[in-house]
Amino acid sequence: MVTRKSFLYSSAIAGAGYLFLYNSGLRERFAEQLQRLKNLSTAAAAKDEEFWSFIRSQYTLSDEIVNLNNGGVSPQPIPVQEAHIKHYKFCNLGPSHYMWHVLDKDREQLRERMAKSAGCSIDEIAINRNTTEGLNSIIFGLDLQRGDEVVLSKYDYPNMMNGWRQREKRDGIKLNWVDFDLPEENEEAIVQKFKQAITPKTKIVHITHMLNWTGQILPARQIADMAHAHGCEVIVDASHTYAHIPHTIAELDCDYYATSLHKWLGAPFGTGFMFIKKDKIKKVWALLSAPEPDGDNIRKFESLGTRSFAAEFAINAALDFQELVGNKRKVERLRYLKNYWCEKVKNIQGVKLYTSLNPQFSGALATFGIEGANPPELVSTLLEKHKLHTTNVMREKVMGVRVTPHIYTSNKELDILVSAIHQLAKKDK
Numbered sequence: 001m002v003t004r005k006s007f008l009y010s011s012a013i014a015g016a017g018y019l020f021l022y023n024s025g026l027r028e029r030f031a032e033q034l035q036r037l038k039n040l041s042t043a044a045a046a047k048d049e050e051f052w053s054f055i056r057s058q059y060t061l062s063d064e065i066v067n068l069n070n071g072g073v074s075p076q077p078i079p080v081q082e083a084h085i086k087h088y089k090f091c092n093l094g095p096s097h098y099m100w101h102v103l104d105k106d107r108e109q110l111r112e113r114m115a116k117s118a119g120c121s122i123d124e125i126a127i128n129r130n131t132t133e134g135l136n137s138i139i140f141g142l143d144l145q146r147g148d149e150v151v152l153s154k155y156d157y158p159n160m161m162n163g164w165r166q167r168e169k170r171d172g173i174k175l176n177w178v179d180f181d182l183p184e185e186n187e188e189a190i191v192q193k194f195k196q197a198i199t200p201k202t203k204i205v206h207i208t209h210m211l212n213w214t215g216q217i218l219p220a221r222q223i224a225d226m227a228h229a230h231g232c233e234v235i236v237d238a239s240h241t242y243a244h245i246p247h248t249i250a251e252l253d254c255d256y257y258a259t260s261l262h263k264w265l266g267a268p269f270g271t272g273f274m275f276i277k278k279d280k281i282k283k284v285w286a287l288l289s290a291p292e293p294d295g296d297n298i299r300k301f302e303s304l305g306t307r308s309f310a311a312e313f314a315i316n317a318a319l320d321f322q323e324l325v326g327n328k329r330k331v332e333r334l335r336y337l338k339n340y341w342c343e344k345v346k347n348i349q350g351v352k353l354y355t356s357l358n359p360q361f362s363g364a365l366a367t368f369g370i371e372g373a374n375p376p377e378l379v380s381t382l383l384e385k386h387k388l389h390t391t392n393v394m395r396e397k398v399m400g401v402r403v404t405p406h407i408y409t410s411n412k413e414l415d416i417l418v419s420a421i422h423q424l425a426k427k428d429k
């Protein structure tokens with residue numbers, strides 16, 4: 001039986017953060033830890049192992065592997081998992097009623113909170129399942145004509161490149177490709193590469209804010225300003241920078257933007273959002289069966305059919321957790337962890353880093369290669385002999401292994417990685 005009290009309890013979860021409403025003990029422990037850090041700089045806080053051990057305790061981690069592929073999908077903190085489960089159980093009391101007639105009433109509150117976090121208007125953000133869905137909605141929805149040109153890079157995410165290639169094949173648009181020599185550490189040179197690919201027929205410039213292959217950060221705002229000066233619209237793929245590299249959509253001044261929330265925010269799997277500037281919504285056709293596919297309401301992109309309301313409304317808990325950790329404190333920790341292992345291996349004979357250690361051009365992700373070694377074999381060895389879960393990269397001129405720690409990762413785990421790289425480099429001499 002669902003009592004009025006349990007109904008109100010469950011319904012309230014949808015409209016506010018789980019951590020603050022239902023876990024006062026965790027809230028108090030967080031307060032104690034944050035009190036300890038209040039007089040520390042973000043750089044000093046990044047090395048405060050007591051605080052990060054406390055953060056680590058908020059994750060359910062495997063004893064069988066060390067997860068260094070958080071760039072693929074990040075795990076959710078325990079409070080997010082619990083919020084998701086509570087919503088899931090609540091929905092299952094009577095799905096069609098509790099999803100669409102109860103939880104969905106609070107969708108605008110969630111949208112408002114996400115818009116505030118992202119730095120845009122509530123009428124410019126649509127909640128969906130991931131970056132691919134968001135960006136492909138834009139890619140396929142834009143009214144491009146035969147002969148129109150799009151600038152993108154050879155290191156963009158495959159799902160986006162394939163979307164553009166489909167439009168090239170079906171609609172006769174032309175793709176102009178930008179290449180890089182990674183790592184790139186000259187901001188103006190990067191902007192110039194995009195500028196040189198623009199012609200009078202260019203309509204769109206597609207920017208991947210952080211390249212998933214190596215963690216290279218591109219100067220998105222500078223590219224956007226240049227592109228706008230040439231009359232182009234700008235799309236930003238922020239899959240790896242939202243809740244990772246501090247920024248707002250307003251600061252990037254892009255026209256279109258999308259991200260996944262199950263990466264750096266640590267929200268439930270299959271959650272994300274897309275952004276379109278208010279005055280451009282009408283010109284982008286809805287990808288799926290919206291009643292007004294050419295209307296000016298951003299919500300037309302949410303006609304997805306049945307979706308996981310439980311996952312979506314647990315985003316609140318992920319936002320709570322992010323806010324408590326703090327954006328600046330988080331990125332300092334992530335860069336510290338990346339630099340911790342990279343500094344120890346960068347001078348090993350035969351080892352090549354494809355990632356800059358300059359904070360202007362990188363965050364948590366980094367990719368290394370070993371001369372003469374096969375990336376898939378390296379990944380296999382790291383897992384089988386050292387229990388280190390990574391992923392291989394074989395893209396254009398990058399041949400290596402991508403390593404992505406998260407804020408729960410310990411120095412001890414990274415020491416295992418460093419030792420393994422030493423052994424692998426020695427073996428392949």
